[in-house]
Amino acid sequence: MKKYMSDLIVTANEQLNNQYFLLKLTSKETLPEMLPGQFAEVLVDNSATTFLRRPISIHFVDTANNELWLLVQKIGDGTRKMGEFVVGQSVNLLFPLGNSFSMPSSHQKVLLIGGGVGVAPLLMMGAELQKKSIQAVFLLGARSKNDLLELDVFAKYGKVYTTTEDGSHGEKGYVTHHSLLKEKFDKLYTCGPTPMMKAVAAYALKNNIDCEVSLENSMACGIGACLCCVEDTKEGHKCVCTDGPVFNIKDLKWQI
Amino acid sequence: MADLTTSIGRLQLKNPVMTASGTFGYGDEFADFIDISKIGAIIVKGTTLHHREGNSYPRMAETPSGMLNAVGLQNKGVDYFIKNIYPQTSKIDTAILVNVSGSTIEDYVATVEKLVDLEHIPAIELNISCPNVKQGGMAFGTCAASAEEVISAVRKVYPKHLMVKLSPNVTDIAEIARAAETAGADSVSLINTLLGMAINANTRKPILSTVTGGLSGPCVKPIALRMVWQVAKAVKIPVVGLGGIMNATDAIEFFLAGATAVQIGTANFIDPTITVKIVNGINDYLDNNGYKSITDIIGKLEIHE
Numbered sequence: 001m002k003k004y005m006s007d008l009i010v011t012a013n014e015q016l017n018n019q020y021f022l023l024k025l026t027s028k029e030t031l032p033e034m035l036p037g038q039f040a041e042v043l044v045d046n047s048a049t050t051f052l053r054r055p056i057s058i059h060f061v062d063t064a065n066n067e068l069w070l071l072v073q074k075i076g077d078g079t080r081k082m083g084e085f086v087v088g089q090s091v092n093l094l095f096p097l098g099n100s101f102s103m104p105s106s107h108q109k110v111l112l113i114g115g116g117v118g119v120a121p122l123l124m125m126g127a128e129l130q131k132k133s134i135q136a137v138f139l140l141g142a143r144s145k146n147d148l149l150e151l152d153v154f155a156k157y158g159k160v161y162t163t164t165e166d167g168s169h170g171e172k173g174y175v176t177h178h179s180l181l182k183e184k185f186d187k188l189y190t191c192g193p194t195p196m197m198k199a200v201a202a203y204a205l206k207n208n209i210d211c212e213v214s215l216e217n218s219m220a221c222g223i224g225a226c227l228c229c230v231e232d233t234k235e236g237h238k239c240v241c242t243d244g245p246v247f248n249i250k251d252l253k254w255q256i
Numbered sequence: 257m258a259d260l261t262t263s264i265g266r267l268q269l270k271n272p273v274m275t276a277s278g279t280f281g282y283g284d285e286f287a288d289f290i291d292i293s294k295i296g297a298i299i300v301k302g303t304t305l306h307h308r309e310g311n312s313y314p315r316m317a318e319t320p321s322g323m324l325n326a327v328g329l330q331n332k333g334v335d336y337f338i339k340n341i342y343p344q345t346s347k348i349d350t351a352i353l354v355n356v357s358g359s360t361i362e363d364y365v366a367t368v369e370k371l372v373d374l375e376h377i378p379a380i381e382l383n384i385s386c387p388n389v390k391q392g393g394m395a396f397g398t399c400a401a402s403a404e405e406v407i408s409a410v411r412k413v414y415p416k417h418l419m420v421k422l423s424p425n426v427t428d429i430a431e432i433a434r435a436a437e438t439a440g441a442d443s444v445s446l447i448n449t450l451l452g453m454a455i456n457a458n459t460r461k462p463i464l465s466t467v468t469g470g471l472s473g474p475c476v477k478p479i480a481l482r483m484v485w486q487v488a489k490a491v492k493i494p495v496v497g498l499g500g501i502m503n504a505t506d507a508i509e510f511f512l513a514g515a516t517a518v519q520i521g522t523a524n525f526i527d528p529t530i531t532v533k534i535v536n537g538i539n540d541y542l543d544n545n546g547y548k549s550i551t552d553i554i555g556k557l558e559i560h561e
Binding site: 002003004005043046048049051052053094217218219220221223224225226227228229230231232236237242 | 278279285286288289301309310313314315316317319320321322323327473474525526527528529
């Protein structure tokens with residue numbers, strides 16, 4: 001897929017709470033085709049403290065409004081500055097980058113498991129599944145109900161189940177403890193904190209379920225040039241930016 | 257249009273802008289963004305005799321106005337390059353140079369011997385300055401005697417243009433440059449990355465798996481400029497300048513300090529079109545200041561009276 005470097009325009013920056021915001025960007029040209037699981041490298045301001053671009057998952061593409069959505073958590077200087085982007089501002093992006101989640105076959109029963117801001121790429125995946133008439137089921141986990149984001153938006157594309165560590169929403173505990181997992185699924189897609197993804201991967205292996213994870217190793221270029229973001233796989237070091245960010249767990253060397 | 261054609265000894269380039277090894281892949285990674293044949297030369301990723309997996313993740317730390325890397329020369333080895341990558345890179349209509357690294361003199365020589373007959377590789381850049389490998393690499397480039405030894409050995413088997421990439425992690429870089437010249441180098445390129453370190457105070461751990469890594473980006477530019485200026489005065493062979501060049505003005509500063517050509521490294525990670533922008537910006541500078549050729553500004557630093 002061709003990659004682009006483009007100046008997009010901020011159409012909305014919705015502060016979901018004090019930690020998370022939803023950035024909507026548009027372009028003068030029709031946005032290129034993007035696949036669920038891909039990401040963009042956002043040029044924040046190229047200042048001394050935010051020198052490199054920030055890799056951010058593509059959350060959703062609203063083709064009707066020619067909008068690209070990014071769901072972001074304020075973690076460091078870069079994401080905090082992105083939270084201050086204003087409507088009308090121009091933002092330079094490299095996109096779409098990386099591979100994508102694979103599409104299941106139509107008869108497969110699919111579960112999308114997200115944790116924290118890792119739910120971001122799963123919305124677009126749910127939308128793509130719906131286009132192919134595959135019913136997505138979301139299992140979204142967070143520390144507390146305030147960290148569960150856009151449940152109403154996810155609900156448009158599939159049934160939503162939740163867990164919170166404090167029990168303030170859905171079942172109490174981790175996603176891998178949810179009663180939903182007593183059901184038999186054919187395919188799991190997951191994105192979130194590494195311990196959560198490893199727990200999901202362990203569940204998948206134990207139950208012999210095909211499972212794809214989306215990784216977020218720190219990176220510089222995003223296009224396979226710097227070789228900084230490598231993940232150790234059964235075929236050696238692979239770049240998360242170009243060979244990933246989505247990997248099938250059977251290809252990784254995770255100790256689980 | 258000013259004349260940007262550049263001669264680095266016998267190496268003829270369409271313009272003086274090259275890509276620094278390890279920052280531009282094999283070129284095709286950037287082909288969606290720019291016409292890579294407009295770059296003066298592409299120096300491909302550090303190549304070794306055998307396949308190297310490189311260091312463990314994490315390999316990168318962002319630092320004020322720069323970054324540390326500890327990639328550790330990950331590459332599939334020279335045979336893989338010749339069989340699988342060279343057929344594609346040789347079609348690019350610009351000079352392609354291979355950066356060569358090794359753990360022993362025998363490794364360097366054996367790697368170079370495999371590259372010497374490649375028609376579309378007019379030069380190699382001998383990397384005696386990688387800070388991220390346990391053996392060889394920078395060790396050769398931080399001592400004049402060992403630098404001279406490895407360069408002399410490679411010189412015997414490589415009749416084409418031999419560029420030697422110098423380490424800034426030395427007391428006197430001019431001494432190493434003179435050793436390179438004595439050993440028969442056709443040019444020197446500098447600087448490779450500066451040895452640095454980053455710590456996460458919250459976890460009390462180093463950010464890089466290797467603890468230390470190579471610092472690059474605009475934070476190193478003043479050091480690079482100083483070293484290019486010192487080396488250009490110390491040797492007669494051409495000097496290729498690199499270190500934190502982010503735009504055409506930065507590049508012009510290196511020419512004034514005495515560089516015959518420049519390499520663009522870390523800037524490629526932020527703007528994949530930066531090389532072509534810098535070529536155009538150099539041309540604009542020459543036009544706007546009434547210079548006809550890039551050679552008119554090389555070493556033309558005007559020291560205060």
